[in-house]
Structure formats: C-alpha cells, structure tokens
C-alpha cells in the first residue's frame with residue numbers, strides 16, 4: 001500500500017551509503033518521477049543539476065565557495081568544510097534542487113516552491129524502490145550560489161539532494177500523532 005511506502009521513506013545520510021555506483025538509468029527514473037509532480041498553471045518549475053562522477057569534485061568547489069563567502073575569517077572552520085566535502089565524496093550523485101520562476105509571475109512564488117517540493121517527494125519515494133537512499137540538504141549559503149550553479153534569471157536553488165546506494169537498515173522514523181495537528185469541523 002502506498003501508505004507503507006510513504007511511512008518507510010527516510011532520510012538516508014551519506015555516511016550510510018554503500019560504495020555501489022548509481023547508474024544513469026536509475027537517476028533518469030528518479031527525475032522522470034519528479035517530472036510528474038502536480039503544479040499550478042503548468043509551470044513545471046522544477047529544475048535539477050546532476051553532479052556525478054568528476055562533477056562531484058566541481059560541487060565540492062561550489063560548496064567551498066558558498067561557505068567561504070558567508071563565513072567570517074574568525075568563524076571559518078576547515079573541519080566543518082571538510083565534513084561537507086566528505087558528504088559529497090561519499091555520494092553516488094548529488095542533485096541541486098532548483099525552482100524556475102514563471103517569467104510572467106502568473107502564480108505566487110510559494111506555489112512554485114511547493115511544486116518543486118512535491119517533485120522532490122516523488123523522487124525520494126522512487127529512490128527507496130530502486131535501492132537508493134538520500135536526503136535534502138539546505139545549507140544556509142544556498143542563496144549565494146547563483147553564479148557557481150550557473151542559474152538562469154528567475155531560478156533559485158532550494159537545496160541539494162544527496163544520493164547513494166543503500167541497503168539499510170534505515171533510521172527509525174519519528175512523528176508526533178496526526179491527531180495533534182488536525183481539527184475536524
């Protein structure tokens with residue numbers, strides 16, 4: 001049942017990935033799932049930049065640039081930076097999650113961000129079925145990377161999806177009861 005799949009989807013972090021490479025076909029399947037997300041006014045605002053193989057090195061340089069730009073010299077920690085570089089290098093691929101704003105702004109921006117998040121959920125659920133794990137990372141400097149990610153006008157990066165082969169066990173899921181969040185009228 002789909003509910004079981006939704007409930008068993010977990011964030012899987014790079015130190016949980018195994019070294020098995022991810023095929024381009026599997027990534028294409030994830031992206032196809034993403035492409036079928038609902039969206040308002042047919043804007044299909046999701047954009048994805050896939051970093052794989054040699055491009056993972058490039059991503060580490062992009063992260064270094066974002067961290068350096070937004071961190072004062074007193075707070076700069078080579079250790080922290082190296083940890084984020086290590087996460088990239090432990091991954092089979094990393095996908096930058098981006099949103100392309102409708103040039104005519106026919107709908108509010110939040111609806112386009114919501115549509116991108118739905119695309120990510122499609123991708124995330126599909127990953128589980130393909131023996132992949134991943135999580136959405138949203139570093140504080142994400143809005144500073146437009147040049148490095150070569151974003152188009154009106155395009156925003158909303159985070160990175162770290163992806164790797166994964167054979168479990170997954171972390172325990174934690175949620176408070178839905179009853180605490182609903183009001184029957």
Ligand SMILES: Cc1cc2nc3c(=O)[nH]c(=O)nc-3n(C[C@H](O)[C@H](O)[C@H](O)COP(=O)(O)O)c2cc1C
Nearest residue numbers: 009010011012135136137138139159171172173174
């Ligand atoms: C929009 C969004 C941004 C997130 N950013 C981060 C992040 O920067 N770092 C992180 O460790 N997890 C991040 N997560 C993953 C959450 O920590 C994770 O989904 C949450 O702990 C629930 O765990 P689960 O996904 O296994 O159910 C993000 C999730 C979403 C939806």
